[in-house]
Amino acid sequence: MQAKDVILGLLKKKDMSGYDIKKRFEEEFSFFFDSSYGSVYPTLKKLESNQYIHKKTLIQEGKPNKHLFSITKKGEELFECYLESEVKRDNIRSDICMRLYFGEFINKKQMLTIIKNTISQNEKTVHQLEHMYTLYGGNMSDTQKISLEIGIEYHKSQLQVLQDGIQKL
């Protein structure tokens, strides 16, 4: 799964601009995917130059023109290839787990600070994701809800482990 696959999938649902796409990454996708503008725009450019997507320009005043991209038949075929590929296992890089693993090299006070910060960040994320669930849940498909639930439960479980763990230190 890489940026082009996600972008193609989004465009299959609806025409979007690079800016729109990046916003989606920060919202619905925040749990399982992210990518910067420096990845989104070049990816769109490459997809367009290979006719996987097509660009329409909306002239705007006071703002840069908006480039709306739509998926082509060729693009849908490429997305189909992704869907038929084998499902890769989750790829996780957890800096907090790394700090915990090398905890012996950090003094206890600092460790507690790190854990507490992570806890409050996790709390924020859980609230955000739950908010999304109540807001958009009605318009989401069953499987979309499952993906969101995975995100919520991930952060909740991490929160729980950290809260329990901090007691024992």
Added chain:
Amino acid sequence: MQAKDVILGLLKKKDMSGYDIKKRFEEEFSFFFDSSYGSVYPTLKKLESNQYIHKKTLIQEGKPNKHLFSITKKGEELFECYLESEVKRDNIRSDICMRLYFGEFINKKQMLTIIKNTISQNEKTVHQLEHMYTLYGGNMSDTQKISLEIGIEYHKSQLQVLQDGIQKL
């Protein structure tokens, strides 16, 4: 958090070879970090050429010589820099969540197969991690245990959501 940080941390605990390090990534680190040989060996080479680590060669018969690396003072300072850097939030790329999100483009039967496969993979991983916990738990620090618990609970929670979810489809 990148390969060089993890490697430095491991070498701070104990002298190791590239092969040993990669094995660690597949065991204790499997939940929160992974990296291929094509990353480990070049990273070691770069660290050595900058005097962050030092190489000793163990002559072996019937096998390639083993290169044991140890961390230098300069290397410990570099690792210290990492430990003082701000903790980054977890970086996750979840292909299964992506499939769920774009579930409307997959037929139901295939979707069920995907979910069931993920469930059984998760079960395997939970068993493995729990096995590690019983085996090495005694020799692990409190914070190391927490990091392992985060991994276990992550996979358990995903498992749970998928099992519940599959009922509703």
Added chain:
DNA sequence: CTTTACATGTAATCGGTTACATGATTAA
């Protein structure tokens, strides 16, 4: 008056993957 949102993009760099190349030993 400052920040956030809107909106696009490039250049330099980097970190990492994949595939390749080699080969003995041991366990199933």
Added chain:
DNA sequence: TTAATCATGTAACCGATTACATGTAAAG
């Protein structure tokens, strides 16, 4: 006899990040 374990490494490529560059409009 086949697969797994031990053990090292390189070359080509790629996907992505960071920092840069620009600018208006609306909201607080």
